[in-house]
Amino acid sequence: MEFMFGILGTIGIAIAGLLYFIPAAIARKxxxxxxIFALNLFLGWTIIGWxxxxxxxxxxxxxxLGYYKPGYPGYxxxxxxxxxxxxxxxxxxxLTKSNYDNGVKEILEAI
Known part of the structure; x- marks a missing residue:
């Protein structure tokens, strides 16, 4: 019986951990x-932080263009x-998202 509670407890903790880090998983790219990961890790337990x-x-x-303005280094x-x-x-x-991201990276790295 104790063995069953140990398995169920471990599964429950794993599921809770996965649910806790849903925001970080969504933001991975x-x-x-x-x-976002730091906010989720340190303040996610407050519900408001999550x-x-x-x-x-x-x-x-x-x-x-929201941040690439005159005054930006190498503008x-x-x-x-x-x-x-x-x-x-x-x-x-x-353009696809990956082509767009690669193009932006290429332009900004050329600075």
Whole structure:
């Protein structure tokens, strides 16, 4: 009988752990993954922290032009226009998410 409770307890803890880290699992491919994971890990037990992490994980990533502005290290108008064109193609469905991400990374690493 004690053996059964040990198995059920272990399974219960594993399921609770998986449920606890749902926000981190959703955010695994986001730019802010490390921050969302830290929020989930340290404040997820407060329920409010878990909901906050879940909402953050479900939000769309910030567009490159949202932070690529004059004053950004290495900012050029040419790169800004390339990023804007890349964003238009992605919004129109011409580019896949991975192609879009690779294009943004290529433009920003060239700086």
């Amino acid at each position: 986001k730019i802010d993954f490390k921050l 909901i906050w992490a879940l909402i953050w994980a479900c939000q769309k990533d910030t567009e490159p 050029t108008l040419e790169n800004a226009l390339r990023l804007k064109e890349l964003q238009k193609q992605f919004d129109a469905g011409v």
